[in-house]
Amino acid sequence: MNTPSSLRSYAASLLCAFMLLFVAASCSDKGKVEGANMLYGTSSKVWKTAKETAASGDKVKQTDAQEQETLHLFSNNTYSMTGAAGAVQGKYAFDQTAKTMTMTPDAGGTSNTFNVETLTDDKLTLVSSSGAKLVLETE
DSSP states (O other), rough: OOHHHHHHHHHHHHHHHHHHHHHHHHHTTTTBBBTHHHHTTEEEEOOOOOOOOOTTTOOOOOOHHHHHEEEEEEETEEEEETTTTTEEEEEEEEETTEEEEEEEEEOOOOOOHHHHHOOSSSEEEOTTTSSSSEEEEEE
C-alpha cells in the first residue's frame, strides 16, 4: 500500500517531469511561424545565413562569399539579396496559414516557393521543395 509521503513524492516527480517537457517544448522554435511583420520588423529587416543543410540533411559549408550574402525584406513585400555576385531585387508573398513564402525576381526568371518552418523575430527557416534547408538570422 502506498503511503501518503510516497504518493507526494510520486506526484512531485510527475510534476517535475511535466515541467521539464513543457520548458523543452517552449524553448524549441521549430514549427513556430509568427506574423508577417516578423519578416520585416517595422519597415525592413536584414537576414544572414546561419546554417544551410542539403536535402539529405547534411550540413553545407558556407564559403566566405556566401557568409557575406544578405536578404533584405521590406514591409511593402519587396526584397533585395546582395552578395559578391551583385544584387537581385524582387517581390515576395508570405502566406502565414500555408506557411509558405514565394520569391519572384524583378529581372524575370522563375519564382521560388519555400515552406516556412520557423519564423520568429530573429530566426527564419526556409525549406525548398527538394528538402534543402536555409536557416537565417537577423543581422
